Amino acid sequence: MPGVNMIVCCKQVPDPEAPPSAFKVDTAANKMVTTPDVKPVISPYDENALEAALRIKEKEGGKITVLSLGDKLIRDVIKKSLAVGGDELVLLEDEAFVGGDSWSTAYALAMAIKKIGEYDIIFCGRQSSDWDAGQVGLGIAEILGIPSITVGRKIEVTNGKAKIEQVIAGGYQTVEVTLPTLITITSELGDLRYAALKGIMAAAKKQPTIWKPSDIGLEPSQVGIPGRHSKLVQLFQPVKEVKCEIIEGESLAEAGENLAVRLREAKLL
């Protein structure tokens, strides 16, 4: 097949840009609850990963399959991936998938990728914006036995190889790998493009493929809570009480001067 065959893993999460006051832990259920105004979105780093795939498709041609896992996924949210240029959408959708950890999630995604079959590059965001663990991408690559490269910000594909610029402490490095490979993407790559109206119309007509655990050969013991390797003991919100002293003045310039005086008084500067 000509072009580059790509799979992008996208997770639906509560909008991480929502104000901190919108996130409340239900301690009895050990669960995060967000206020009703918080909209679900595709995790931002996964959007960056999708953008990475779209740029390669633009240049080299190919196909993008978007893969997501969860229960009762909101079609308008996840179909954004098709509206911007994704070709196919596969959803691992079942209530059995709920409550999993990086292990059970990576395992299910890897099994789905095996079922999809052919691929050159699997893209994931560097970490999801809810659990922030940054494990699933690396986990999928280990389970599939393929190389993986983390925190990529620029990808070039030529002759069956990929060159990846990855962000390291204080700079970057360029790494070369033979395909197939898995690459995790960071925000420096750039934002996901907007969907054109034509794309939105086309996406509305496309139906996702839906797989249950048994469709990808998983036993109930391997998914969701039973499939976890780590146990969530407690979810909590530490109370941090800082009283902010607001410095004022007749004008903002005077407030600035008063701040300088106050910080000197407090012997901070």
Place this chain on the structure above:
Amino acid sequence: MVEYKGILICGELADGKLASITTELLGCGRKLANDLKEDLSCLLASDVVGEASKEAIAFGADKVYTAEDSSLKQYQPDCYMQVLEQLIKESSPRVILIGQTFMGRDLASRLAFRLESGVVTDCLDLSIDPETKLLLQTRPVYGGNAQATFTCEIPPQVVTVRAKAMSPIERDDSKKGEVIPIKVEIDMSKVRTKIIETVQEEVTGIKLEDAPVIVCGGRGMGSPEPFNTILKELADMLHGAVGASRPPADNGWVPEALHIGLTGKIVAPDIYIAVAVSGASQHMSGCSGSKNMIAINKDPEANIFKQANFGVVGRYEDILPAFIKKLKDLLAG
């Protein structure tokens, strides 16, 4: 059946010395090892390890494994994994501690999935459950909007620890320990990635992580220019450094090296001056260890005021010039 015992730290070197994150891991690992009444060991891998092995003992290690090979000079996952897999097979540690650094983020999950055990990344707090001897691992989740404590029953438990979350113990050069060189035979046919080029985008002046004062600009700065003028002027005056929240780094206003936050630098200066920073949880994750925080923001409802000790509400363009001028006079007087 293998018995898993002891704590193994996967150390890092910086300019031939122990990286600060490694001394922090040794401090926390020492405490865990004492609680378990087990050994603390530390792996140091590079082309040459040298004196750093003695340093690791002085900072708390009972045993230091050294792995020296030209292929280990820079972190490359397929080389490091071979060394670690071999060492873990021979020493069966209960817990493996790694820094939440570029290397740790990349290495820890690979290792845990390869070993089919469990991993918890970016931990702020670690302790041993006295009854089960399981490691209680606490880390921020939801961009810092909550924290979660995890355990894992499948050894060895792999953990990464956030920079500056733990304290080193006092260096004691008289402390005795054992240095054990590992026979390294890297099978290069199993190394699937090739590093073509490494570029350090050096930022001049004082390093962010070491600066006692940080002046941080946010999305509200509006353009690259003020980072090089007014923020730099203030930082220079206070012998500090300029930093940024994520939007200025993503927009290319400043190099990524200045980015402070969950996925950027973790800092804990004496004074943190946040200018036009809204205070998103993801950013606060990178600077909440600051001893004193001062915020200037035009939005009185901005989250930053919930964490700052002092604040001024208004446009920074109106406040900062007068603040700098007055401060200059006061410091001169």
